[in-house]
Amino acid sequence: MKDVLVVGGGPIGSYVARRLAGAGYEVVVLEKKERLGEKVCCTGIISPECIGKFNIADCVVLKRVNGARIFSPSGKPIRLWREEEQACVVDRADFDIYMAKRAMENGAEYRFSSGVSSIAVHDDRVSAGIAGNGVGIEVEARAAVIASGFGSKLVAELGMGEAGDYVVGVQIEVETTNIDEIEVYTGHELATGFFGWLVPTEERRALVGLLTRRKASLYLNKMIALLKERGKVTSDGMEPVCRGITLKPPKKTYGKRVIVVGDAAGQVKPTTGGGIYFGLLSGEIAAEHLKKALEVDDLSSKRLAGYEREWKQKLGQELKICYWARRIFEGLSDKKINCVCDIITKYGIDEALLQDGELSFDWHGKAIVKLAGQKMMSRLSDIIR
Numbered sequence: 287m288k289d290v291l292v293v294g295g296g297p298i299g300s301y302v303a304r305r306l307a308g309a310g311y312e313v314v315v316l317e318k319k320e321r322l323g324e325k326v327c328c329t330g331i332i333s334p335e336c337i338g339k340f341n342i343a344d345c346v347v348l349k350r351v352n353g354a355r356i357f358s359p360s361g362k363p364i365r366l367w368r369e370e371e372q373a374c375v376v377d378r379a380d381f382d383i384y385m386a387k388r389a390m391e392n393g394a395e396y397r398f399s400s401g402v403s404s405i406a407v408h409d410d411r412v413s414a415g416i417a418g419n420g421v422g423i424e425v426e427a428r429a430a431v432i433a434s435g436f437g438s439k440l441v442a443e444l445g446m447g448e449a450g451d452y453v454v455g456v457q458i459e460v461e462t463t464n465i466d467e468i469e470v471y472t473g474h475e476l477a478t479g480f481f482g483w484l485v486p487t488e489e490r491r492a493l494v495g496l497l498t499r500r501k502a503s504l505y506l507n508k509m510i511a512l513l514k515e516r517g518k519v520t521s522d523g524m525e526p527v528c529r530g531i532t533l534k535p536p537k538k539t540y541g542k543r544v545i546v547v548g549d550a551a552g553q554v555k556p557t558t559g560g561g562i563y564f565g566l567l568s569g570e571i572a573a574e575h576l577k578k579a580l581e582v583d584d585l586s587s588k589r590l591a592g593y594e595r596e597w598k599q600k601l602g603q604e605l606k607i608c609y610w611a612r613r614i615f616e617g618l619s620d621k622k623i624n625c626v627c628d629i630i631t632k633y634g635i636d637e638a639l640l641q642d643g644e645l646s647f648d649w650h651g652k653a654i655v656k657l658a659g660q661k662m663m664s665r666l667s668d669i670i671r
């Protein structure tokens with residue numbers, strides 16, 4: 287019997303596997319795909335803070351960026367730019383393979399084409415039933431880490447609930463004229479209640495995508511048409527890919543012998559839908575709690591509750607504030623978003639925030655609270671109401 291079985295070989299599952307295998311535990315990663323790096327749906331933007339903390343190698347970084355241009359629905363740009371590097375775009379397929387290789391180097395075993403269809407929790411072990419090619423096979427371990435990303439039924443089946451809210455992300459790779467900066471598009475015509483993006487990756491290549499609650503392909507087609515009309519996109523290459531993003535965690539992320547991490551646990555920034563950094567931070571906490579629990583052979587629900595307490599202490603407030611801000615933004619008409627953008631530029635709020643340093647690529651909560659407390663924002667509150 288293994289010590290830990292990890293369901294899902296995405297970046298967060300692989301990170302937890304690496305940490306536990308590195309501590310000498312026997313770890314098996316069960317991944318439903320035939321191989322990693324296939325059918326990825328992610329823009330791959332992470333911060334230098336994330337790169338540094340998790341020691342992510344340069345070989346997976348496609349581009350480094352200092353800022354972004356945000357377009358109001360009327361097409362006016364706000365440029366958020368700093369001298370220092372603000373974000374890196376990683377090749378998401380290479381990133382998944384890289385994270386898995388690091389786990390393998392520490393001794394984690396990977397089994398591909400091994401979709402887990404059920405998890406049974408017993409007094410002394412957990413057992414995972416495998417679907418697909420491995421039907422009928424059961425894998426047993428002392429504990430399970432569920433890192434199966436968005437929409438996995440396993441979490442609900444274990445009685446931990448479902449994502450409290452979610453949105454759909456859709457993306458396509460395109461050819462561009464030489465775009466150098468990240469562009470973000472707002473407005474109900476393109477991404478109702480959310481936003482769309484054009485993210486340069488390599489020379490004359492970029493990712494175009496958006497978040498929406500409905501009609502993802504319709505909005506994506508509109509966005510590509512607009513970008514072609516503006517001479518930014520020259521042709522759309524591949525098939526679009528589409529995936530859900532959790533905006534609110536399920537009601538529980540631990541149970542007897544089980545821990546849930548990453549997108550499956552809703553460890554995602556509700557403002558942007560970015561989940562790599564928060565997932566890795568939580569993965570680190572998960573690995574530490576599991577290591578200690580395995581050491582003393584106490585994998586009770588009570589013992590593993592410490593994991594949820596700690597990740598919520600680190601991220602809980604941030605997630606709540608950002609979710610609240612997201613819901614307010616979603617309720618704004620284009621006219622109101624235009625007004626908000628005008629006020630931001632008129633009063634130099636963009637510059638003030640950039641200089642203040644509260645607004646970072648990963649942490650938005652403090653900046654949102656500060657913004658809400660500013661005098662000139664009372665004008666904004668009137669607009670929003």
Ligand SMILES: Cc1cc2nc3c(=O)[nH]c(=O)nc-3n(C[C@H](O)[C@H](O)[C@H](O)COP(=O)(O)OP(=O)(O)OC[C@H]3O[C@@H](n4cnc5c(N)ncnc54)[C@H](O)[C@@H]3O)c2cc1C
Nearest residue numbers: 294296298318328329330331402435455548549560561562
């Ligand atoms: C369009 C889009 C753009 C995004 N852009 C960004 C971005 O720029 N920056 C950022 O930080 N985040 C971004 N995200 C979010 C980011 O992709 C996720 O937060 C991140 O992938 C979470 O990693 P994970 O390991 O938890 O889950 P995943 O990456 O989803 O990995 C889960 C793995 O589990 C496997 N799996 C699923 N079910 C089973 C099963 N039953 N048995 C076995 N294996 C299973 C899957 O095949 C997959 O390999 C984006 C998301 C979308 C949809």
